Amino acid sequence: MVNKVKVNLKLNGERFSAEIDPRMLLCDFIRDVAGLTGTHIGCMTGNCGACTVLMNGRTVKSCTILAAQANGSDITTIEGLSKGLELNPIQRAFHKRYAVQCGYCTPGMIITAHYLLSLGKTLSRQEIREHISGNLCRCTGYQNIIDAIEELLRDKGLLR
Numbered sequence: 001m002v003n004k005v006k007v008n009l010k011l012n013g014e015r016f017s018a019e020i021d022p023r024m025l026l027c028d029f030i031r032d033v034a035g036l037t038g039t040h041i042g043c044m045t046g047n048c049g050a051c052t053v054l055m056n057g058r059t060v061k062s063c064t065i066l067a068a069q070a071n072g073s074d075i076t077t078i079e080g081l082s083k084g085l086e087l088n089p090i091q092r093a094f095h096k097r098y099a100v101q102c103g104y105c106t107p108g109m110i111i112t113a114h115y116l117l118s119l120g121k122t123l124s125r126q127e128i129r130e131h132i133s134g135n136l137c138r139c140t141g142y143q144n145i146i147d148a149i150e151e152l153l154r155d156k157g158l159l160r
């Protein structure tokens with residue numbers, strides 16, 4: 001019998017706490033305990049990026065850390081980026097540019113794009129490619145995803 005640990009964190013702006021197995025991964029905590037299934041699980045080895053969330057404003061692959069390590073932190077998942085059914089500007093750009101096929105990579109990709117835009121840096125198309133290289137997409141060939149992010153940066157005057 002494993003002793004439970006209490007995890008207390010901020011999840012999409014709301015306080016959330018639960019007693020869990022100390023070996024539970026953050027991705028399982030988000031999906032199975034908090035019920036936020038927008039965060040996907042692909043490889044469970046830190047390679048695909050499907051499980052990417054923001055932890056204290058920075059991207060983290062949630063299959064690579066324990067939920068207990070996220071105690072006290074501020075976590076944002078894809079559900080936290082939009083207001084209910086209203087899409088946020090990144091989701092709208094992905095929709096407009098056909099940057100989605102099966103959609104499995106999309107929540108992680110959008111979280112990464114959100115982080116990239118939050119940096120406020122001027123970037124080239126090649127630099128966008130490098131920034132999203134931790135998020136794998138098996139369907140789109142990346143071109144439309146990069147087009148969508150490029151358009152968002154252009155709108156902010158941040159495209160090199």
Ligand code: FES
Nearest residue numbers: 042043044049063
């Ligand atoms: S499921 Fe976490 S990186 Fe693939």
Ligand code: FES
Nearest residue numbers: 101105137138139
């Ligand atoms: S849209 Fe299918 S994996 Fe990216």
